[in-house]
Amino acid sequence: MAGTRERIIETSAELFRRQGYAATGVKQIVTAAQAPFGSIYHHFPGGKEQLGAEAVRTSGALYELLMPAIFDPAPDLVSAVRAFFAGAAEHLRETGYEDACPIATVALEVSSRSETMRLACADVFESWIAAGVPRFTAAGLDDHQARELVVGMISALEGAFVLARATRSIEALHIAGEQTVAAVERALNA
Amino acid sequence: MAGTRERIIETSAELFRRQGYAATGVKQIVTAAQAPFGSIYHHFPGGKEQLGAEAVRTSGALYELLMPAIFDPAPDLVSAVRAFFAGAAEHLRETGYEDACPIATVALEVSSRSETMRLACADVFESWIAAGVPRFTAAGLDDHQARELVVGMISALEGAFVLARATRSIEALHIAGEQTVAAVERALNA
DNA sequence: CCTCCACTAGATTGATCGCTCTAGCGAGTA
DNA sequence: TACTCGCTAGAGCGATCAATCTAGTGGAGG
Numbered sequence: 001m002a003g004t005r006e007r008i009i010e011t012s013a014e015l016f017r018r019q020g021y022a023a024t025g026v027k028q029i030v031t032a033a034q035a036p037f038g039s040i041y042h043h044f045p046g047g048k049e050q051l052g053a054e055a056v057r058t059s060g061a062l063y064e065l066l067m068p069a070i071f072d073p074a075p076d077l078v079s080a081v082r083a084f085f086a087g088a089a090e091h092l093r094e095t096g097y098e099d100a101c102p103i104a105t106v107a108l109e110v111s112s113r114s115e116t117m118r119l120a121c122a123d124v125f126e127s128w129i130a131a132g133v134p135r136f137t138a139a140g141l142d143d144h145q146a147r148e149l150v151v152g153m154i155s156a157l158e159g160a161f162v163l164a165r166a167t168r169s170i171e172a173l174h175i176a177g178e179q180t181v182a183a184v185e186r187a188l189n190a
Numbered sequence: 191m192a193g194t195r196e197r198i199i200e201t202s203a204e205l206f207r208r209q210g211y212a213a214t215g216v217k218q219i220v221t222a223a224q225a226p227f228g229s230i231y232h233h234f235p236g237g238k239e240q241l242g243a244e245a246v247r248t249s250g251a252l253y254e255l256l257m258p259a260i261f262d263p264a265p266d267l268v269s270a271v272r273a274f275f276a277g278a279a280e281h282l283r284e285t286g287y288e289d290a291c292p293i294a295t296v297a298l299e300v301s302s303r304s305e306t307m308r309l310a311c312a313d314v315f316e317s318w319i320a321a322g323v324p325r326f327t328a329a330g331l332d333d334h335q336a337r338e339l340v341v342g343m344i345s346a347l348e349g350a351f352v353l354a355r356a357t358r359s360i361e362a363l364h365i366a367g368e369q370t371v372a373a374v375e376r377a378l379n380a
Numbered sequence: 381c382c383t384c385c386a387c388t389a390g391a392t393t394g395a396t397c398g399c400t401c402t403a404g405c406g407a408g409t410a
Numbered sequence: 411t412a413c414t415c416g417c418t419a420g421a422g423c424g425a426t427c428a429a430t431c432t433a434g435t436g437g438a439g440g
Binding site: 018 | 208209210211212213287288290291294295297298299301302303308311312315316338341342344345346347348349350351352353355356357358361362365366368369370372373376
Binding site: 004035036037038039042043 | 386387388389390391
């Protein structure tokens with residue numbers, strides 16, 4: 001079997017995203033991943049915490065790819081931002097409001113309990129920001145403006161996910177998207 | 191002893207906010223609340239889920255009071271929004287990045303696992319929006335504009351909390367606050 | 381061939397989970 | 411005093427938790 005370790009990480013990431021870190025048992029992970037129980041502690045001697053941190057970093061890296069995938073083919077920055085939020089809203093609705101941010105739940109859960117995992121989450125957020133900034137500077141904004149807009153965009157998206165998942169509505173995502181678009185337009189026209 | 195039930199709810203709400211729903215055990219709650227174990231199931235026959243839902247609604251109602259407390263004494267809407275984010279940032283920093291939103295962690299955790307608790311979270315968010323809207327219409331905005339700005343404000347705050355807690359920095363809160371202020375100013379000057 | 385080792389496989393551990401159970405306390409009524 | 415009843419008090423339930431343990435498998439190197 002090729003990639004037991006990878007399969008465990010991917011399955012963990014999926015489960016963590018839907019139900020969080022604490023609510024997901026190691027047994028549930030191996031069952032869903034169709035992996036033997038013992039393999040967990042062979043591949044992840046640090047136990048559940050190490051597995052959690054790796055799952056966060058892996059799905060974080062995967063989502064970072066959305067930046068080039070969405071922003072680079074777009075005709076302009078504003079269209080890209082709009083597509084970014086529209087895509088998130090569509091995906092959330094399509095998955096029955098299950099698949100929002102892959103790490104937000106975990107980030108809130110563990111940031112007071114596990115420094116290892118908190119750092120993994122912080123690194124992922126910082127990598128998303130770093131991946132987003134050049135797409136904004138390329139549109140003529142300076143580094144400071146670009147960072148502020150990217151951080152604002154990610155914050156708006158994450159918060160809208162929270163409301164959207166609880167209320168089963170993509171209203172918050174639409175609003176957050178349009179307000180981010182307005183912020184970008186304002187910076188471009190200054 | 192006056193208010194064992196209330197003490198249990200308040201303690202639960204605090205623990206849920208810091209570490210989430212699944213990671214908080216009933217035993218931990220009774221220990222922290224200095225309450226007898228049996229009292230939990232006397233006061234909350236629905237078990238942990240009922241306790242969780244009540245904790246969400248109670249702390250939600252408590253936070254709803256921030257709307258009048260911050261917006262009504264402010265000289266104008268923009269100052270109020272600024273104070274709203276500044277207060278959140280200060281409180282988060284003062285508590286060592288522990289006390290962010292009282293229900294966001296729970297909302298993300300349970301919205302795919304417990305319909306009872308998901309509804310409690312959704313009701314709380316909707317009540318916050320309902321409490322915020324009149325403060326925005328009082329400044330001359332129409333209902334539709336007001337709701338969009340309030341939903342955007344809460345989304346921005348929630349998302350900034352996620353980033354702030356993970357990165358141990360209030361940068362995201364400052365940015366989210368200023369972008370919300372800009373959105374309000376734009377609506378007022380239109 | 382044999383050895384070695386990465387990996388699979390799952391039984392088993394002690395601790396902890398949410399929850400149920402019975403017992404009894406103490407204030408109120410008669 | 412006698413009885414009720416809201417609540418306290420915690421022992422104990424079966425289930426499940428993360429993690430450890432030993433045993434065994436299969437392919438590569440010599």
